[in-house]
Amino acid sequence: RRQKINSKVKKSAPDRQKEKDDYDGTDDTLRTDSVTANTPQEVKESSVKERDLSNRPEGYKTMGVTGESIEHPSDLTKVPGRIIERKMVRVFSFRTFLREECFEMVHYAEPGQKPKWGYFPSAGHPEVITKFEGTKATPEFLQAIAYEVYVKNVTFGLLHQWLSDMGMTISKNTLRNWLKKGKKYLDELVCVLKSIALEKDSIVNCDETWCKVRKYDHYKKCYIWVLVNKARKTAIFFYENGSRGRDVLTDFLGDAELKSIMSDGYNAYVFIGDELKSARFKDTVHQVCMSHAKNKFVKASNQGGEPVAERFSDILKEFFMKERKCDDAGFTSAERLQERQSLETKELLIELRSLLDSELSKDSEFRSPYYTEALNYLNRFWKEIFAYLDDGELPIDNNLAERTIRKLTTQRNNSLHYGSDAGVEMAATYHSVIGTVRLHGSSIWNFIGTFFKNIFNGCRDYVNMVPDKITLATSQC
Incomplete structure (x- = not known):
């Protein structure tokens, strides 16, 4: 029999990554479907089913x-x-x-x-009940499950199966609730880390990635942001209930007096816009990642078959090679600024600008769309891309934020989706701490264990429990 085909075609969800790739800095290519189409679907009263209480089990398993x-x-x-x-x-x-x-x-x-x-301990037994507040787990047990889920990217289902194979009777929701108890104290630590990351005259990198979150009876594509301060070795993940509005990033920054903020061109135009020109961000330098511009010319050369695009990518590659030489030589910010202001750098900049103006003056009818996109992108964000040449401390690309958020992207591929907004917020808290510890080059396992033990012992000095000071807090407690 021939199957009936539903005439109603389901509209696909807007893709933020495709919008970012297609955007070249002009209004014609700017798509904000993933930003504006964020009204949550209303839950119909008729679709809510009443709980069936007739199939209650006669007994329940105990842990x-x-x-x-x-x-x-x-x-x-x-x-x-x-x-x-x-x-x-x-x-x-x-x-x-x-x-x-x-x-x-x-x-x-x-x-x-x-x-x-x-509890009155007998001789030879622990002096206190060694369980973390609000749970039936020791700090070491909480350390182990947090490390498995958020560092080794083990799903709650596999973690539950692993504990079951070891002979433990426990539910997956109980494991989540135990991690929520630890999150309550980690949130206080993240507040301290945020104040450190947004200190006056800080240089920060920001980026975002998508995640799928369960909303009642459907799944919704939401976004998590990350802000990284390289100088203070701090990474903060934040999630505003899945909101994709342009106020998410600026509200997070608040009244911070930053020296510069780095992002890609799409986020710069859609989410920041003219905010950096306002009174509260008037002294903040806005940068756009050079790697995104270079990748567009590489794509135009490989897929568009444009021979001149390869010359653009080669010139941009020279800027990266000069920065790598400065890194290898261990230059200070003053020495790096002198190198960025050198005659060789200015010659590269003049050649690139002349080549760009020459290509833009030609007829665009015979140009590939990839090449047009790359030229418009470089022309639109020229000032933001090369803003780093005026200061020896500013970065050249946004790779730091992209590397930091990659761990969360890996977890997204393993877990497929989050069960609720609370699950995403918990992941953002744990990844903020894990990302910060990783930037310090410290052991994530040791830090999580030491932090939970300090909380168990009654220590609440969060200022001295940041990764570079936690040993001090341990001695004081």
């Missing part, structure tokens, strides 16, 4: 680990009042193997006071 648990009984001689009740509290720890510990809680009442619970 536990296969094998005998280690028990820590209370020393009843230390109880200061009359004992009312006793119970065991489960705590899961993960060191070289998975094990379960039980701490005996005593319900007692002192004369003239209300009854309360307490």
Whole structure:
């Protein structure tokens, strides 16, 4: 039988990456479908199904680990009042193997006071219940699952299966909730890192990537941003409920008095626009990544078959080679500025400008669309691309932000989608800390473990728990 074909054609979702690739700096090629088409779909009341309570299970599984648990009984001689009740509290720890510990809680009442619970350690047993606040896991166990999910990119399903194979009975939602408890304290640390990244006269790089988020009964394409401060070795990921409006980046920057901000041309035009010319950003230098301009000419040469496009890419490559020589020689910002202002650099700049004006003056009818896009892009963002030549501290490209956000892109390919906005916000918090630790060249495993142990021990000095000062906070606690 011939199948019926639905006459209603489903409109494909706008693709931000294609919009960025096709944009050449002119209004004709500017597409903002992925930015403006962000009104959330309303959930119809008729589509909401009532909960079916007729299939409730007779019993529920309780958390536990296969094998005998280690028990820590209370020393009843230390109880200061009359004992009312006793119970065991489960705590899961993960060191070289998975094990379960039980701490005996005593319900007692002192004369003239209300009854309360307490743990009174016996000789040879832990002095306190070693569980992270709000969970049944030790700081080491929380460290292990955070490292698996956000560093090794293990999905919650695989993590749950791994723990199940080791004999532990636990749900995936419980693992998520435990990581949320750790996020509450990491959020305080991220606030400190944000203030460091947006210090006065800072030079920052920014970029964004898409992610798929579940919204009620459908999935929506949303975006996560990253801001990197190379000098202070700080990376901040932020997500504003999936919003794709142009105020996301400028609202995040707030009243920061930055020296410069680097982005690609599409983000510069669509999300920043004239904001950097306003009163609060009037002293901020806006840069556009040179790598994007170079890649467009490489594409015009390879796919468009334009012979002159290869000359453009060769000249732009010379600017990168000069920067690499400065890096290898270990130049200071003053020495780098002197090199950028050299006669050889100015000759390259003059040749490139002359070649660009010559090509733009020719008839565009016989030009490939790739070549037209590359020429317009370089002409539109000429000032922003070569703004780095006036200061020895400014970067030449946006590769730092793109490398930082690549880890999250890898996780996106593994997990396919996030279950909610809260899941994306939790990923942004953990990746902010992980990205910052990676920029410092420190061990992510050691930092997460030390941070959770400090929180368990009552330390709340977040200023001294940043990656380069956490040893100081450890000694003070």
